[in-house]
Structure formats: C-alpha cells, structure tokens
Amino acid sequence: MSDFIMLSVHFLSNLFILVVGTGVLVIIYLYIVDISQHKQAIRHNYPVIGRFRYFFEKQGEFFRQYFFALDREEMPFNRAERSWVYKAAKNVDRTIAFGSTRCLDPTGTIMFMNCAFPTLAEDAVAPGPVTIGEGCRYPFTTSSIFNISGMSYGAISKPAIQALSHGAKLAGCWLNTGEGGLSPYHLEGKADIVFQIGTAKYGVRDEEGNLSTEKLQQIAAHPEVKMFEIKMSQGAKPGKGGILPGRKVTAEIAQIRGIPQGHDSISPNGHKEIRSVGDLLNMIAQIRDLTGKPVGFKAVIGSLSWFDDLLTEIKRRGEQSAPDFITIDSADGGSGAAPQPLMDYVGLPLKESLPLVIERLERHRLKDRIKVIASGKLITPSKVAWAIALGADFIVSARGHMFALGCIQTLQCNKDTCPTGITTHNKRLQQGLNVKDKTQRVANYNKHILYGLGLIAHSCGVTNARNLNKSHIRIVAENGLSVALEKLYENHQ
DSSP states (O other): OHHHHHHHHHHHHHHHHHHHHHHHHHHHHHHHHHHHOOSOHHHHHSTTTTHHHHHHHHHHHHHHHHHTSOTTTOSSSOHHHHHHHHHHHHTOOOOOOSSOOOOSOSTTOEEEOOOSSOOOSSSOOOOOOEEEOTTSSSOEEEOOOEEEOOOOBTTBOHHHHHHHHHHHHHHTOEEEOOTTOOOHHHHTTOOEEEEEEOTTOTTSBOTTSOBOHHHHHHHHTSTTEEEEEEESOOTTSTTSOOEEOGGGOOHHHHHHHTSOTTSOEEOOSSOTTOSSHHHHHHHHHHHHHHHOSOEEEEEEOOOOHHHHHHHHHHHHHOGGGSOSEEEEEOTTOOSSOOOHHHHHHSSOOHHHHHHHHHHHHHHTTOTTTSEEEEESSOOSHHHHHHHHHHTOSEEEESHHHHHHHTOOOOSOTTTTOOTTSSSOOOHHHHTTOOHHHHHHHHHHHHHHHHHHHHHHHHHTTOSSGGGOOGGGEEEEOTTSSEEEHHHHHHTTO
C-alpha cells in the first residue's frame, strides 16, 4: 500500500512539474511573440499581460447585458424588451410587479391615453382582414398585423429559416425572404411569403445580373409567394447594398443566389434599372404584370423630395400605377452586417419618417390605395400599437423574431460565430437551434404581440387594434409635460 502511495505521489509530482513547466514555456513563447510584434502596442509594451485586455474586451460583448447594464439602458435593445420577448416566446408569465422600470420623464416618451370606459369584455379581438393589391390578378388578403421582416438565407441559418417558416404558418403571418432568394426552407412551412428583390436580383437574375422574367415567373408560380418587394434600401445601410461575407456563402447559398461559392456577396448600391421615380413605377408595373401579384418597395426615408416626386408622378399616371405597398425601414433597423457610419448616422428614425410618409399619402388621397408597412425596432406590443396609431397598416420585425428564436444579442451576426446558431453556418453551433421548439416560440411570440396590442386598444376604448389613431397617444415634450401626438406632428410636417 505504501508503495502505491509513493508511486501516486511521484506521478502527481511529475505531472505538476510537467504542467508548470509547459505553462512557463507557453508564457516565454507568448512573451517573445508579443515583444517582437509591432501591430498591437499594448501587447508589445506589456507582453502576455496585455493579451487580457483583448480577452476582456471580447467577453464584454457577452457579459455586459448580464452584469453591467440596467434594465432600460442597453442598446440596441434593452434587457426589459428582450425579457418580454423571451417570456412571450416561451409562453410564460409576462406580468411584472412593484411598478414599471420605464422612466416617463425623457422628452419623446410615448403614453397611450386610456378611456374612462374601456371595452374589456374580451382581452383582445382578432383584427379584421386587409387586402393588398386589390387591382391585381391575385390580390393578397390577410388578417395578420405583425409579420416577419426580411432575413436572407445566408445571413441566417437553415434551421432558423425552417423555424421561421413553420412558425409563420402556425401564427398566420407572412415571412419575407430577404434579398437572398427563395430557398426550399422558406417554402417548407407553407407560410405566406413576400419575395424580396434586392439590388443584385438574387434568385431572379440572369447571368449578367439583370432581372430574369423566366425566373421571376417561376418564383411567382409558388402559391406560397403572395407579394413581391423591391428593396431600394434598408435601415442598417441606406445607400449600400447587402453584405454577406464569403465564409457564409456555402455551395447551396451560392446556387440559390446565382453567385460564386466562398466569395463575398456584396449587392450593388442600387438597381441599375431604377434611376428615377418613373423607373421605379415602371419596374413595379413590369413585375405586377408578369406575376399578377401585389408589388411594393422597401426604402429608408431620408430626403423626402424624391417621395414627393413619386406621389406626383403617380397622380399624373393614375392610381393604378401606384405601388401596392410601401415598407418604411428606418435608421432604427440593423439586423445585417453594415458599416458603422451608415448604421449610426444615415436615415430618419421611424418616429419621424412614418408620420411624414402617412401625411403625404393622405394629402394626395393615396392612403387607401397604398398600404404602409412599418419596420424598425418594433418588437413589443406598445411599439406595434404606436405604429398602428400613426397610420401603419402592418408591422414587420426581424430582430424580434430573432429573439424569439433564442438570440442573446451578442452582436456576432456578421462573424459566423453566433452562439445560438441563428446567424451561423457552423453545424456545431446550429445544433442548439431545435426547429420544432423554436417553431412554437415564433408562433407564441406573434400571438402575444397581438394579445398585448389588443389590451392596449381596448384600454384606449376601441374594439379593434386597427382603430387606434393619433388621438390615443400623447408625447412628453421638452418642458416635461405631455402633448397630443397630432399637435406635435402638426409642427413637424
């Protein structure tokens, strides 16, 4: 027995010496490497120790939201917002206690005006159907208010697309393909689909990158495809095309998009066929004639002169020339990879652009003809209700549904290292994204958005969420007191 103990002690002593020795050799190696390089001053001046600076900087992206940020201060989405989405997606209790953590003092704070006699016989009434493209051969009628915004296969993973497709069908909402083309996984759930035509025409392009009428008709032949959306610009990067790093362009994605495998997929800044409002209306008419389905466009609103010109040209040509819908994206957008100067500084936020567009459509008496879809950080019932009250007909959200899939906001979307498997093609990381489970979470999230929207509507005294309007909202002004939303925007038009 004593021999065994001695052998064990000897083995452990040698193992300890080996580990310590290896550690010392590694430290010496790192010291030599660090002091010899001149690319990073911190590592050169503080060999080995300086490496911890980069380690903690990297880990800060993951742990900031848990240990250092308060409930309402983190960007782009705070903990309170994410927590609500997670609870809704998991179908667990969404109530809170002891008062709201939302500060009601800052200028611009939104408050809904409850009525004395709320219509709360029921918590929520399903919104009525709305038809888009009434003059088309195949108009699209839907009761869904809250829908899934454009996220390309490539930007997000196969299981993420599958869960969104099946979840959209379960929820009764539509799914936008994003600019990356129509994949089998979009079609898998049999949900309603909006096919987005980006500047590179992925999925409907010929060998020269022009719009292919043959491929367009093939896409339109799918009964699931209900509408076509021409993407002029998006909130993350107005003025620049889509960006998909080459490491995410797999063989399958390359085949769907019609591009080389492994190469960066960077769309042009704009459609080469569209250089004026007349060109835009011509393309809308071309696609509508070929497919028979509603056609609209998506744009970030900045300068409004072109939009005024567009409405003037529509009135000159006749209302039949108008787009069937307009998707207003905003500076609030940003699920995709984008240059920081564009994401931080370009385009109007939705709180400005949406009322400006609505006012112009009403002035030209085109609001009934052109349906308005609002996009930009609208991930909770209150934000959705606000957009409806301002005049939006529908809401779309990408990041809200990413949270429903399990996104934890680690800001890794453009690096193919997403720890939840949503924006990566790494098979190991995708294993944690269970399609069946996430399908139900997507549907739950959508259901609770509509339920919360109904609660707000009934508290304000209307029986249907679509009846919310500007009279139901007040905004905190610079003096700290609230003013009617209508009065605030009268001075802003």
